[in-house]
Amino acid sequence: MNTVVPALALSGVSKHYGQVAALRAVDLTLARHSVLGLVGENGAGKSTLISVINGTVLPTDGELRVNGSVVAPGAPLAAARAGIATVFQEQGLVANLRVHENMLLGRERGFARAGFLGTNATAALARDVLNELGIAIDPMAVTGDLAFGERQLVEIAKAFALGRIYPVEPIVLLDEPTSALSDKETQILFNSIRRWRDKASIVLVSHRLSDVFAVCDHVTALKDGTVNGHWAVADATPDMLHEAIVGRPRSAGYYKESEQREDLGEIVLDIRSLTVPGQLRDVSLSVQAGEIVGVAGVLGSGKTVLGNAITGAIRPAGGEISIRGKRLKPGSRSDALAADVGFVPAERNIAGVIGMHSIEWNLTLPSLRSFRFGRWPVLSAARQARVTDSWIERLRVRTPGRAVQIRNLSGGNAQKVVFAKWLARGIKVFVLDDPGRGLDVGAKEEIYVLLRDLARQGVAIVLISDNLPEIIGLSNRIITLRSGAISAEINAPAHDKPAETAVVPHMV
Known part of the structure; x- marks a missing residue:
C-alpha cells in the first residue's frame, strides 16, 4: 500500500523561552497541493510556528520534514533550499529597489555572469511570475512607489518565485496576506492560490475566518501553543472555529449591539467642507458625544485621508475641523493632540507604536x-x-x-x-483606521468592548474600516465615501442594522 508523503510534516515541535512555552508538542501536516489554514488568538503560537518552519527560530524539540526528508532545524538557508518561502504580515521589501530586484533579493547568484547581474533575466523571470499570478505590476517599477496593497502582492510573488530558483515545489507560508489588500486584490490573490495549487503547497495564517472558508482545504486551530483542533474546511463552521480559537462559544452579540448608546450628547467633532485635492471633496460631517460613526469605502475612496486630516497628519486645502466649537489649526498634529484627539492608524507598527x-x-x-x-x-x-x-x-x-x-x-x-x-x-475624539486589522476574533471582541465603554463615557468615535460587518455592527451611523465625496449617510440603530447589500452600492 502506497502512502502519500505530505509536503510538510511537523512532529512534536516545542519551543520554550526560559520558563515560557510558546509551542508545546505541535503536530501539523500539510498535504501536497493543498491549502492549510492556521488560526488562533494573538499569542497562540502561530508566528513562532511559522518561524520554526522557515528556520528562523530553533525549536527546543521536535522534527520537521519536507516531502519526507528531514530539514535541519533553525537553518533558514536549508528551509529555503527545501522550497519554504514566507510572506510576512510586516513587509520586508527594500523601497528603493525595483520590483524584480526585491523578488530575487538574496537569490541573485544564479543570474550573475562574470560578476555582473543579468537584469534582463531577473526582470523576465519576475514578469513571468507576476503574469502567472495575475498581478498587474511592472517588474521595473520602483517598489517604494507602489501602494501598500501592491507591495503586499509583490511579497507574495517573491515567495512564489522561489520555485523558479530552486528545483523544488514551493511551500508558501502566507502570514495575514489579506490584511492590507482591497477586496479586488484579495480576489486576485485567492484566484492565484487556486491556480498554483498544482505547483505549490500553502499554509495560510489569517484572522479572517472568511479567508479560511474561501480558499483552504483544511484548518488547524492553535491555542496557548498547542493544537486545539484540525478539520476539513467542508466539515467546519465559523462558530466551531471561534470556540476552538478563544476557548468559548461565540457570543450572539459579537459587536455588542445591545450596548450601543442611543442617547447621544452634544456635537463634539464638526467637519465643514473638508477638501484635499484629488482625495477629498467638500466633506462635511459631525459626530456627537457617545456616537460611533462608521466610514466605509473602497480602496482610494478617501476614508483613510479623512482620518489623517482629522488628526492633523495631513493638511487639507480647504474646510475646517472643530472640536467642541474650537477650530483646529489645519495639518497640526500638536493642535489635534491638545484638543484630545486620539488616533489608531491602520499600520500600527509603523505609525502607532515605536517598537524598540x-x-x-x-x-x-x-x-x-x-x-x-x-x-x-x-x-x-x-x-x-x-x-x-x-x-x-x-x-x-x-x-x-x-x-x-x-x-x-x-x-x-x-x-x-x-x-x-x-x-x-x-481623549474626547477617537479616530480609528481599521482597528481590527491583523487581530484574532477574541482580540477583536475585546476591542469592541472598549469602544462601547468609550462611547458610554461620551467619546466621539470615527471608525474607518474595510470590514463591513464590523462597521455595521458597531456604528450608530454609516458614512460612505466614493471618489473622495460622501455618497450616502445610513442610520444603523441597534435594533435595525442595515444589510451589507444596502451599504455596498454607495461604495462602488
Whole structure:
C-alpha cells in the first residue's frame, strides 16, 4: 500500500523561552497541493510556528520534514533550499529597489555572469511570475512607489518565485496576506492560490475566518501553543472555529449591539467642507458625544485621508475641523493632540507604536505633561510605572512587565497598548483606521468592548474600516465615501442594522 508523503510534516515541535512555552508538542501536516489554514488568538503560537518552519527560530524539540526528508532545524538557508518561502504580515521589501530586484533579493547568484547581474533575466523571470499570478505590476517599477496593497502582492510573488530558483515545489507560508489588500486584490490573490495549487503547497495564517472558508482545504486551530483542533474546511463552521480559537462559544452579540448608546450628547467633532485635492471633496460631517460613526469605502475612496486630516497628519486645502466649537489649526498634529484627539492608524507598527521602546514608554508618551513634578521638566517615574501597570491590568495585556519592548508583543496586545495610551490621556475624539486589522476574533471582541465603554463615557468615535460587518455592527451611523465625496449617510440603530447589500452600492 502506497502512502502519500505530505509536503510538510511537523512532529512534536516545542519551543520554550526560559520558563515560557510558546509551542508545546505541535503536530501539523500539510498535504501536497493543498491549502492549510492556521488560526488562533494573538499569542497562540502561530508566528513562532511559522518561524520554526522557515528556520528562523530553533525549536527546543521536535522534527520537521519536507516531502519526507528531514530539514535541519533553525537553518533558514536549508528551509529555503527545501522550497519554504514566507510572506510576512510586516513587509520586508527594500523601497528603493525595483520590483524584480526585491523578488530575487538574496537569490541573485544564479543570474550573475562574470560578476555582473543579468537584469534582463531577473526582470523576465519576475514578469513571468507576476503574469502567472495575475498581478498587474511592472517588474521595473520602483517598489517604494507602489501602494501598500501592491507591495503586499509583490511579497507574495517573491515567495512564489522561489520555485523558479530552486528545483523544488514551493511551500508558501502566507502570514495575514489579506490584511492590507482591497477586496479586488484579495480576489486576485485567492484566484492565484487556486491556480498554483498544482505547483505549490500553502499554509495560510489569517484572522479572517472568511479567508479560511474561501480558499483552504483544511484548518488547524492553535491555542496557548498547542493544537486545539484540525478539520476539513467542508466539515467546519465559523462558530466551531471561534470556540476552538478563544476557548468559548461565540457570543450572539459579537459587536455588542445591545450596548450601543442611543442617547447621544452634544456635537463634539464638526467637519465643514473638508477638501484635499484629488482625495477629498467638500466633506462635511459631525459626530456627537457617545456616537460611533462608521466610514466605509473602497480602496482610494478617501476614508483613510479623512482620518489623517482629522488628526492633523495631513493638511487639507480647504474646510475646517472643530472640536467642541474650537477650530483646529489645519495639518497640526500638536493642535489635534491638545484638543484630545486620539488616533489608531491602520499600520500600527509603523505609525502607532515605536517598537524598540517599552510598553511604559509608548503608553505614557502622549501624556508626558501629566507626569511632571509641578512645573519642573522632570517626570515622575513612579507615577508612570503606576499608570502603566494599571492599564496593563485593566486591558489584560499579556506581558511579563511594563519594560518589555512593544515589538515583542502579539498584535492584539500591542493594539491594546495603542488604545491604552489614548485612554490614559482622556481623549474626547477617537479616530480609528481599521482597528481590527491583523487581530484574532477574541482580540477583536475585546476591542469592541472598549469602544462601547468609550462611547458610554461620551467619546466621539470615527471608525474607518474595510470590514463591513464590523462597521455595521458597531456604528450608530454609516458614512460612505466614493471618489473622495460622501455618497450616502445610513442610520444603523441597534435594533435595525442595515444589510451589507444596502451599504455596498454607495461604495462602488
